[in-house]
Amino acid sequence: MKSLKNQIRVIGLSIAILISFATNQAFAANYVIYVHGKGSDSSGLSNTNTSRWGNSDSYGAAHQRRSTAWGASRFVNYDSTQDPRTSGTTRAQTKLASAISSFCTGANKCVIICHSAGCYATEYYLATQGTPANLLYVVAGASAAGGSSVADIGTTATLISPLLSLLGWAIAGEPNNMTKALKTGTARSFNHNTSKVTIHSLAGYKSAQPASTAIKGEDDKLVNFSGACGYSSHGTMTNCADGKNAKYTKHVSYCNSKGAVTCNTSKGSGAYNADHSAMQPVARDALDRLLGYL
Amino acid sequence: MKRFLSKKNVFIGVIVLSGLILLTGFSFLRTEKKDHIAVTLAEEKLMRERGIPHESSETIWDGSKVWRPDFLETERILQKSELATPKILFMEYQLEYRYPSDSRPLTKKMADLLNPFKINQEKVPIFKPDSDGEIQGYFSWYSSLYMVTEDKPAIAWLQVYDAKTDKPVHARILSAEIQSDLVFGEKPVGTADYNDSGAGYDNEANDGVYTFSWVPRKGEKLHWGELTMKVKFDAPSIKLKETEASFTFNSTPILPAKFTGNYREYLENGSLYISAEVDIYKPGQYIFEANLFDKESETPYHWVYMRKYLEKGTSQKVDLPFFGAIFHDRGFEEGRFILRNLRGHRMNLPYDPRKLNEMITKGQEVPVTHEPLQEWMPLPEEPYTTLNRYDVVQFSPLEYQGADKKERLRVLEEYAADWEKAHGASVDTEIGEN
Numbered sequence: 089m090k091s092l093k094n095q096i097r098v099i100g101l102s103i104a105i106l107i108s109f110a111t112n113q114a115f116a117a118n119y120v121i122y123v124h125g126k127g128s129d130s131s132g133l134s135n136t137n138t139s140r141w142g143n144s145d146s147y148g149a150a151h152q153r154r155s156t157a158w159g160a161s162r163f164v165n166y167d168s169t170q171d172p173r174t175s176g177t178t179r180a181q182t183k184l185a186s187a188i189s190s191f192c193t194g195a196n197k198c199v200i201i202c203h204s205a206g207c208y209a210t211e212y213y214l215a216t217q218g219t220p221a222n223l224l225y226v227v228a229g230a231s232a233a234g235g236s237s238v239a240d241i242g243t244t245a246t247l248i249s250p251l252l253s254l255l256g257w258a259i260a261g262e263p264n265n266m267t268k269a270l271k272t273g274t275a276r277s278f279n280h281n282t283s284k285v286t287i288h289s290l291a292g293y294k295s296a297q298p299a300s301t302a303i304k305g306e307d308d309k310l311v312n313f314s315g316a317c318g319y320s321s322h323g324t325m326t327n328c329a330d331g332k333n334a335k336y337t338k339h340v341s342y343c344n345s346k347g348a349v350t351c352n353t354s355k356g357s358g359a360y361n362a363d364h365s366a367m368q369p370v371a372r373d374a375l376d377r378l379l380g381y382l
Numbered sequence: 383m384k385r386f387l388s389k390k391n392v393f394i395g396v397i398v399l400s401g402l403i404l405l406t407g408f409s410f411l412r413t414e415k416k417d418h419i420a421v422t423l424a425e426e427k428l429m430r431e432r433g434i435p436h437e438s439s440e441t442i443w444d445g446s447k448v449w450r451p452d453f454l455e456t457e458r459i460l461q462k463s464e465l466a467t468p469k470i471l472f473m474e475y476q477l478e479y480r481y482p483s484d485s486r487p488l489t490k491k492m493a494d495l496l497n498p499f500k501i502n503q504e505k506v507p508i509f510k511p512d513s514d515g516e517i518q519g520y521f522s523w524y525s526s527l528y529m530v531t532e533d534k535p536a537i538a539w540l541q542v543y544d545a546k547t548d549k550p551v552h553a554r555i556l557s558a559e560i561q562s563d564l565v566f567g568e569k570p571v572g573t574a575d576y577n578d579s580g581a582g583y584d585n586e587a588n589d590g591v592y593t594f595s596w597v598p599r600k601g602e603k604l605h606w607g608e609l610t611m612k613v614k615f616d617a618p619s620i621k622l623k624e625t626e627a628s629f630t631f632n633s634t635p636i637l638p639a640k641f642t643g644n645y646r647e648y649l650e651n652g653s654l655y656i657s658a659e660v661d662i663y664k665p666g667q668y669i670f671e672a673n674l675f676d677k678e679s680e681t682p683y684h685w686v687y688m689r690k691y692l693e694k695g696t697s698q699k700v701d702l703p704f705f706g707a708i709f710h711d712r713g714f715e716e717g718r719f720i721l722r723n724l725r726g727h728r729m730n731l732p733y734d735p736r737k738l739n740e741m742i743t744k745g746q747e748v749p750v751t752h753e754p755l756q757e758w759m760p761l762p763e764e765p766y767t768t769l770n771r772y773d774v775v776q777f778s779p780l781e782y783q784g785a786d787k788k789e790r791l792r793v794l795e796e797y798a799a800d801w802e803k804a805h806g807a808s809v810d811t812e813i814g815e816n
Contacts, residue, residue: 174751185739197793224797240503272504277632281494298507298517338478
C-alpha cells in the first residue's frame with residue numbers, strides 16, 4: 089500500500105516537473121497598456137485608475153468588454169505635470185519602464201494605446217530604451233509626440249493668454265514642465281523613426297476659435313495634424329495622409345467611421361471629427377478594430 | 383526518503399516523465415506543422431491583390447539569384463493598405479526587418495534626419511491684449527543648429543508679421559535674455575546680442591529679420607541643458623505693444639565625449655562599417671547617429687542609429703553599420719561614400735541604465751531627473767569621405783536575419799494563431815474604409 093502511495097507521489101512529482109517546464113507557456117498573457125496625456129495635476133498615479141481613459145462611459149464600457157476579450161488592461165498613470173521624458177518613481181519614463189518590464193516580457197504579448205502627451209512619452213521611451221520584442225503595435229490618438237503649437241504659444245507670455253483661457257490652461261501652475269516640454273522644437277528634438285512596431289497615428293480636426301485661427305493647418309484645438317498624423321516636419325498640414333509630406337518611419341494613419349466618431353476622408357486617412365479629448369474614444373475604437381473586435 | 387527514492391520508483395518516475403514529455407513534444411510538433419495565416423503568407427498573391435509591386439529585380443550573390451524588392455514603394459503601399467490582420471502586420475514587420483534596426487534606408491524626403499538640428503517654427507500668433515482672441519500679428523523663429531557645445535554660439539533668427547497682410551514688419555527689440563534649464567530654475571544667465579544691420583551672423587541689413595546670438599561659457603554648469611532665449615519686442619507699425627517670443631536650444635558646456643576625427647572603414651559580412659574613434663570622458667548610455675551619401679551624386683543611402691554603453695577611456699571605437707542590401711535596393715553601383723551628420727550624445731540618466739530592470743524588479747526607488755537630459759558631443763568639423771571606392775558586388779543583397787527578427791516574427795506567428803482561433807482564418811479586416 090505504502091509502495092502504491094509512493095508511486096502516486098512520484099507520478100505527481102513528475103507531472104509537477106513537467107508543468108514547471110511549461111510555466112512560460114501556461115502563464116502567457118496579453119496586456120493592453122494605456123498611457124494617458126497631459127493633466128493639470130499629479131493625481132491618478134495608481135496602476136488601477138481607469139478614469140483618465142474615460143472607460144466608464146457607454147462607449148468605454150463596450151471597449152472594455154472588447155479589449156479585455158483579448159487581454160488585461162494596465163494603466164500607466166504617471167505625473168503628467170512633469171516633462172514626459174524624465175525619470176523618477178512617479179514620472180512617465182519610469183512608469184513606462186515598469187509597465188513594459190512587467191507586462192511585455194516572457195511569453196506575454198502587449199499593445200500600447202496612448203493619447204496626446206502619453207504618445208510623446210511612449211515614442212521617447214521607444215527611441216531611448218528600444219522596442220520590446222513582445223510589443224505588437226502602438227495606437228496613438230491625438231499624438232503630441234511632435235509637440236503642439238499651443239505649447240509654443242502657451243510657454244511664451246501672459247500677453248497671449250486668451251487661447252490658454254479657452255483651453256483651460258490659464259490656471260495656477262501653468263505653463264508647467266509638461267507644457268514646456270511640448271514645445272514643437274523640443275518634442276521633435278529626438279529621432280522619431282526608431283520604433284520597430286507600427287504606430288497607428290490618428291488625428292482630430294474639430295477645432296474651435298481662437299485655436300483654429302491661431303494654429304495653422306488642421307488641429308484638434310491642441311495638437312496640429314503635422315504632429316498627430318506623424319509627419320516628420322512641423323508645418324501647416326490640412327490632410328492626414330497627403331502623400332506629399334514625409335511621415336516618420338512606421339507611422340501610419342487610416343479612417344474608419346465604424347465607431348464613436350466619424351472619419352472624414354476628404355481630410356485624409358486618419359482624420360476624425362473629434363477634438364483633442366474625443367480622440368481617446370477614437371483610439372479605443374481603433375484598437376478594438378486592430379484586435380478584431382469591432 | 384530512501385524508500386521514496388527506491389530504484390523502482392525512480393524508474394517509474396523517469397518513464398512517466400519521458401512519456402509526458404514525448405506526448406507534449408508531439409503536440410508542439412503538431413502545432414508547429416499547422417499552417418497559420420501568417421506562416422503560410424501567400425506573399426505574391428497578396429501583393430498582386432493589393433497592387434504592391436512584386437515585379438522586383440534580381441541580383442546575384444554567391445552564385446545564386448537573390449530577389450531585390452522595391453522596399454520603399456512596398457512600404458508606402460503597405461502603409462496605405464488599411465488592413466489590420468496579423469497577416470498584414472506580419473508582412474509589414476517582415477519588410478521592416480529586411481534591414482537591421484540600426485541601419486536603415488535614407489531618402490531625400492526624410493527632412494528630420496537630413497537636417498537634424500534645424501528648427502523652423504510655424505508662425506506663432508500674438509493675441510491682442512484684452513480681446514476675445516483677436517490676432518494682431520505673428521512671429522516665427524528659425525535656427526539651423528538646435529544644439530551647441532562648449533563656447534560655440536547659439537544663433538537664431540526672429541521674424542514678425544502683420545496678421546492682416548501676412549507680410550513681415552520691422553519689430554523693435556526691447557530685451558533678449560537667456561534663461562537656464564528648468565532643472566536649474568529657469569534663472570537669467572546672460573543676454574543675447576542682436577542686430578538687423580547685416581553685421582556678424584545677420585544675413586541682410588534692415589530686412590526685418592533680427593539675428594540673435596549668445597555664447598555659452600565653457601565649463602559653466604548653469605549653461606547646460608535646454609536654455610531659452612526670451613525676447614521682448616514691440617512693433618509700432620502694427621500697433622503691437624510689448625510682447626514676448628521665446629526660443630529653446632540645447633547647450634552642453636562640459637563635454638561628455640568627443641569624436642577624435644580618426645576613422646577606419648572595413649567590409650564585414652557584405653556590409654560596410656565605418657568605425658569612428660571617440661574619447662569618452664563620462665561613462666554612460668550614448669546614442670550615435672549618422673547619414674551616408676554617395677560622394678558624387680549626393681544620393682542618400684543610409685541612416686544609422688545606435689545605443690551603446692561606453693566606459694571612460696580614450697580612442698574607443700564606434701562601429702557604424704551600413705547594411706549591404708540597402709546599397710542594392712537604393713540603386714548604388716560604384717563609387718565612394720561620404721559620412722555626414724555624425725552626432726552623438728550621452729543620455730544623462732539619474733540611474734545606471736544597465737541596472738534599471740533590476741531596480742524595478744526589486745522595487746527600488748528610481749531617482750528623479752535632477753539634471754538636463756542630454757550631453758552632446760561636438761559635431762565633427764569635417765564629414766568623412768571613404769578612402770576606398772566600392773562596387774555594389776562587394777555588398778550582400780541578402781536580407782537581415784538577426785535573432786531580434788526571428789523573435790518578433792515568432793511573436794507575430796503566435797498572435798496570428800490566437801487571431802485565427804478567435805476570428806476565423808480568412809477574415810481580412812479592413813481597418814480603414816477608403
